Amino acid sequence: MTDSPLQNRTVVVTGAARGLGAALARACARRGARLALLGLEKPRLDALAADLPTPALAVETDVTDPAALVAAAAETRRRLGRPSVVVANAGVAHGGPFAGSDPAEWRRVVDVNLTGSAHTARAFLPDLLDTAGYHLQIASLASLGAAPMMSAYCASKAGVEAFAHSLRAEVAHRGVAVGIAYLNWIDTDMIRDADRYPVLRELRAHMPPPARRTFPADDVAARLVRAVERRRTAAYVPGWLRLVQVGRASLPPAVLRLSRRELPRMEAEDSLGPTGPLGAGGLADRAAGARSSTRE
Numbered sequence: 001m002t003d004s005p006l007q008n009r010t011v012v013v014t015g016a017a018r019g020l021g022a023a024l025a026r027a028c029a030r031r032g033a034r035l036a037l038l039g040l041e042k043p044r045l046d047a048l049a050a051d052l053p054t055p056a057l058a059v060e061t062d063v064t065d066p067a068a069l070v071a072a073a074a075e076t077r078r079r080l081g082r083p084s085v086v087v088a089n090a091g092v093a094h095g096g097p098f099a100g101s102d103p104a105e106w107r108r109v110v111d112v113n114l115t116g117s118a119h120t121a122r123a124f125l126p127d128l129l130d131t132a133g134y135h136l137q138i139a140s141l142a143s144l145g146a147a148p149m150m151s152a153y154c155a156s157k158a159g160v161e162a163f164a165h166s167l168r169a170e171v172a173h174r175g176v177a178v179g180i181a182y183l184n185w186i187d188t189d190m191i192r193d194a195d196r197y198p199v200l201r202e203l204r205a206h207m208p209p210p211a212r213r214t215f216p217a218d219d220v221a222a223r224l225v226r227a228v229e230r231r232r233t234a235a236y237v238p239g240w241l242r243l244v245q246v247g248r249a250s251l252p253p254a255v256l257r258l259s260r261r262e263l264p265r266m267e268a269e270d271s272l273g274p275t276g277p278l279g280a281g282g283l284a285d286r287a288a289g290a291r292s293s294t295r296e
Helices: 019-030 042-051 066-080 103-131 151-174 189-194 198-205 217-229 241-246 248-268 279-295
Strands: 010-014 034-039 056-060 083-088 134-138 177-183 234-237
Touching: 010 019, 010 066, 010 103, 019 034, 019 042, 019 083, 019 217, 034 042, 034 066, 042 056, 056 066, 066 083, 066 103, 083 103, 083 217, 103 134, 103 151, 103 279, 134 151, 134 217, 151 177, 177 217, 177 241, 189 198, 189 279, 198 248, 217 234, 234 241, 241 248
Parallel strands: 010 034, 010 083, 034 056, 083 134, 134 177, 177 234
Antiparallel strands: none
């Protein structure tokens, strides 16, 4: 698409090794963008970079490491030029009751999803200020309404929504736009793995029928790239999530009623155990977190 605003621009995607991040990279490359692919799984990043039709750089980066992100920003600037778009997509999830959760694993979810998003913005903000660029924060239906058994994930996604709103207000007068992507279930390793656990399978099964559906990552990426091209302040995939935004105050009472009815049965069936990190990306992050703890 030679008429895309992304043509010959540099786009940074975190969590680019698989899932939505990889799909976003492919979609941006089809619009003529140069890609900086940040993530933990270097062989997958290298393979994706080699497969893209435009120049691409693969940088193994843990978003919880501010120094690594600053180094990645410098390498991106040197090799591809100053980024015009940054997509903070890196994320992990664990499931299970809060009371029995491992404190380190709970914290890691928040560190990756929330603090890692802030570190990403901090590292690349000088470039976005220079290019009057666009920062897209990947959020979730969990940003609009929290669910039981996903306390760390929901807390982190509510946090990134608030962070993005705050950042937008700070940088708008400098020409930088900040968008939030509210997404429902996407067909990724993380969601497919979640379906193996009764606690998370039941969570999705008790949602209204439209909310149970999973969407192909490539379809979601195509919608998000259009939002990037238009510098949207909010993107909703699927579109009916706009209605959830309007009625979000009604969600906590509805979730509470459902939980009071269903959780006693699940407790009796002993199906509320912790899941650990979900998906292959979650396992890669666990290994990165272990390395980080060793260094500390």
